[in-house]
Amino acid sequence: MRSLFQAQARFQARARFQARARRTGGTAHVPDAPPPGTLVRGALVLAVLVPGALTSCSAGPDDVPAEPAEPAPAREAATEQYTAAMDDVLVALDQSVPGVAWTAKDRFPFVTEQPDGECVLFLAESLGEGDLYEPSNGLADLAAGLDPVLQEHGFDPLSDVTHAENGGDASVTATDSAGWELRVSAYPPLVGLSGPVESDECAGS
Numbered sequence: 001m002r003s004l005f006q007a008q009a010r011f012q013a014r015a016r017f018q019a020r021a022r023r024t025g026g027t028a029h030v031p032d033a034p035p036p037g038t039l040v041r042g043a044l045v046l047a048v049l050v051p052g053a054l055t056s057c058s059a060g061p062d063d064v065p066a067e068p069a070e071p072a073p074a075r076e077a078a079t080e081q082y083t084a085a086m087d088d089v090l091v092a093l094d095q096s097v098p099g100v101a102w103t104a105k106d107r108f109p110f111v112t113e114q115p116d117g118e119c120v121l122f123l124a125e126s127l128g129e130g131d132l133y134e135p136s137n138g139l140a141d142l143a144a145g146l147d148p149v150l151q152e153h154g155f156d157p158l159s160d161v162t163h164a165e166n167g168g169d170a171s172v173t174a175t176d177s178a179g180w181e182l183r184v185s186a187y188p189p190l191v192g193l194s195g196p197v198e199s200d201e202c203a204g205s
Contacts, residue, residue: 070178072196075121079109082180085153086124086193089146089182093128093191096145100130100189111201119202120194128189139172139186146184150174155182 073081090102109123136142143158150157155174163170171185180195 072119072198073178075111075197075199075201078121078180078195078197079123082123082153082193082195085150085155085182086191088149088153089191089193090126092145092149093142093184096142097130097132097135099135100128100132102126102128102189102191111197111199113202117202118196119199121197121199122192122194125190125192128191130189132184132189133170133186139170139184142172142184146174150182155180158184 072078093100093102103126105125105127108125109121111119111121113119133139139161147157153176155176158172158174161170161172169185169187171183173184174182176195178195180193182191182193184191
């Protein structure tokens, strides 16, 4: 790095001598120019001695690493935690659309191992009797009643309404940081909750 500063000083001194000679019409001794490549080598040395000096200003938002997902909870803990969330969601649905009566399906809960090895607990699913779509403005109005409940249980707000490609159904979803998902569908009215768990029932757990 010292060689870089010395080379720059000699270059500046040479320029001052040339300017003085032009003003006086005479000649002046001009120090030798730095050897070819000195400034380039000095710059390379600086880049080596100060890692990231040439790239630190170019980092953008895409360079920030994504936060890792929370580890899957044990099945027993997840059952207790998310059953409470499901119960509160059903109460909120009753208040938001009182004309729909919900009945829990018997085959829940159960665990399945996904093709990628993830162990998923399908905790609960309830079938509604009545019209959920029209009274809730195509499910769009459900967020007013469900979002506060979801927030209490660590879920994000409900998504926008999505429609099946064939136009046969509409649904909204909400997820939490552990990868659990609540889904509410219109045709037929269904509300279900599922997510990853650690369980001996899956070979990869």
